[in-house]
């Protein structure tokens with residue numbers, strides 16, 4: 149690159165936004181060699197003036213305030229500017245315009261490269277990607293090899309996806325198809341160079357990271373990730389940040405580097421559910437973590453949290469004894485030794501659930517997949533699930549040989565163990581689904597696992613059939629109400645209810661409970677936070693990367709709960725309910741407990 | 748309603764959303780509108796406009812308009828308005844497709860704060876995929892095809908939407924209907 153620029157007697161370069169040049173550290177390198185390289189994207193320019201690094205792949209300067217912007221242009225560029233965003237933009241336009249007009253070379257990334265026609269496709273909103281390459285005699289585009297598509301029709305489907313997910317608008321302002329070489333009116337040709345970057349991409353096509361190459365850098369996963377939204381890209385990521393950053397750091401710098409921050413993922417699954425190119429992010433992240441695990445071994449807390457069911461079975465032998473132990477002052481010094489945070493209490497246990505209704509025909513009986521919480525800790529959920537099922541006219545049958553759903557194994561990257569568990573449950577549930585039974589759950593994580601996880605970690609027609617025949621009990625109720633088969637009783641009209649919809653619920657289906665509660669006549673306040681912060685069992689771990697982080701993520705929810713005041717708090721997720729109790733001292737119930745169905 | 752007019756209604760709707768001024772009319776009305784814009788503007792650059800249209804302005808207002816291919820970068824950079832041409836509109840995104848064949852035409856459609864896109868009986872496509880599938884995008888060496896959807900904008904400062912960054916601050920689309928091609 150240096151040789152190329154030197155041979156063209158270039159000193160001043162304008163660059164439009166390109167993650168790939170960030171990835172290879174181009175700016176620093178060229179600056180060291182005496183070139184002036186100016187980022188022309190407004191946010192990136194501010195980052196450059198501050199000597200900072202981008203915090204977000206779509207909105208690089210999301211961590212700066214308007215005052216930061218103004219100060220940078222005042223101090224570094226000597227501009228007279230207030231902190232009014234309109235004025236800052238106007239000043240930046242003028243300052244950067246001068247840079248555009250005298251640049252001797254333009255560098256851009258590429259959103260796509262069309263092989264058939266030799267076209268560089270660039271998508272921008274500010275117009276810098278269109279203006280930059282129109283002026284100087286030399287134009288260089290730097291792009292990852294994965295950006296190459298065959299023809300315009302392949303390009304068009306990707307463009308539609310990109311536009312819709314990045315900013316919610318239906319198309320970005322400028323989609324520019326440049327087919328070099330460009331010529332001046334007097335016939336002189338602008339020289340064009342395309343620099344293709346491999347940097348781990350080609351070898352990734354052959355391993356578990358391959359799906360990540362479909363990433364179109366839309367930023368949707370970053371915007372939805374609960375921990376990323378609290379921590380930002382300087383903590384959660386390196387050059388590539390957030391959920392996609394775990395994958396792309398693995399590709400470009402290796403899994404070890406990615407594992408320096410992969411712990412920040414609390415396995416809520418939301419990123420996979422929003423990715424427009426359907427990259428199974430959460431699962432791949434699990435794999436990344438599991439590779440780190442092989443290097444460092446499992447931490448004691450991880451061993452413990454992935455043995456929840458074994459522990460539960462043991463402690464359930466004598467619930468009163470365990471409950472006394474775990475709530476006594478003896479327990480809290482023990483928690484840190486186990487790698488758990490002393491500010492958490494181990495959840496109480498009850499006599500385990502053994503039996504609900506008899507097994508009838510597929511028409512009359514639903515199969516209950518309980519996961520550990522309803523089975524060992526709070527059988528009231530199962531009892532109410534049975535009551536509601538009966539009110540709907542169904543038996544609720546509980547096959548006792550089912551095992552835990554297995555989420556903690558995935559959270560801590562133990563994919564092999566998760567797969568073993570998946571096989572057991574699939575084998576069991578298939579016997580029923582094959583005969584036409586439907587599977588219902590009360591725990592959203594269990595549904596997430598049946599629908600999204602098992603078919604991926606243990607692909608088979610059985611897993612697919614189970615996935616498509618499982619739903620939450622709430623959505624069955626809503627279906628029956630919608631079709632007029634039954635009504636909801638209004639138990640205590642006007643009662644105030646606060647409903648928190650768990651992230652795992654939103655990752656698979658639109659939660660039925662908020663509507664059911666409203667139809668029942670409750671005055672429902674719904675939390676609008678994406679995640680309570682517990683992240684399954686993540687918030688049990690001690691210290692900064694565990695309890696503390698989970699409390700930071702949960703802060704907004706706690707505040708909403710406090711301002712809600714008196715009333716019933718409800719959520720369908722057991723871990724959210726623990727978090728709300730620890731973080732805001734609010735006891736919650738499962739929404740099924742608040743419903744009464746009448747036929 | 749025909750397909751075309753359905754798409755056009757959607758295009759108009761989208762323009763409103765994006766803050767794009769859309770004017771439709773017969774030849775006379777549109778030409779009047781263009782004339783008034785040239786009169787009003789301090790300096791106008793024509794880019795990729797059929798000569799039959801731009802020529803009549805040179806006769807009347809030669810002192811304050813130039814053809815992009817017959818001038819230089821600093822003149823282009825000083826212009827207030829660019830008038831360019833489009834044959835294809837995209838309804839779903841409120842976009843106009845602009846094809847430039849020289850660097851100067853690309854500069855002229857990027858630098859001035861006002862962009863006016865003139866169209867004569869344009870083809871209105873439902874979305875980008877339809878447009879690209881229609882085979883009207885000729886991606887040949889030396890030409891640049893740009894799909895422009897409203898004024899240039901940024902959300903980099905505290906996620907506030909601000910118009911007019913490096914490209915035009917205002918975009919207008921003038922559609923002349925019912926003319927002989």
Ligand code: SF4
Pocket residue numbers: 369372373374375376390391412413414415416417418419420429430433
């Ligand atoms: S699974 Fe949840 S916490 Fe983990 S990266 Fe995805 S969105 Fe973030």
Ligand code: SF4
Pocket residue numbers: 362363364365366367368369370392422423424425426427429
């Ligand atoms: S991983 Fe998916 S959601 Fe995230 S940036 Fe890439 S394409 Fe977008």
